[in-house]
Amino acid sequence: MDGDAHTPPRAAIDPSRECPDCHEPWLRPANLPGRYRCVYCLHRFELTSVCPNCGEHSTIVRMSSTAILKCNHCGESMLQPI
Numbered sequence: 001m002d003g004d005a006h007t008p009p010r011a012a013i014d015p016s017r018e019c020p021d022c023h024e025p026w027l028r029p030a031n032l033p034g035r036y037r038c039v040y041c042l043h044r045f046e047l048t049s050v051c052p053n054c055g056e057h058s059t060i061v062r063m064s065s066t067a068i069l070k071c072n073h074c075g076e077s078m079l080q081p082i
Contacts (some may be wrong), residue, residue, distance in 0.1 A: 016071070020045065020077045034060065036069075036079060045079035052080060
């Protein structure tokens with residue numbers, strides 16, 4: 001038997017889930033809505049509704065797996081360290 005025949009396909013790395021601290025693509029949702037943890041550097045972040053860069057307010061969908069983590073106005077991260 002060939003060992004590669006039973007290897008599950010690798011999941012694609014989502015570049016939009018880049019850690020704001022270490023910039024590695026290992027940001028994952030935590031067990032609380034709106035919270036994220038980098039599995040590379042282990043820093044924790046919270047999704048905010050006000051951009052820390054430009055102050056633009058944005059409606060956030062905390063329970064969605066497709067949550068937008070960047071500001072629609074300036075493009076900066078909406079994640080704040082906890």
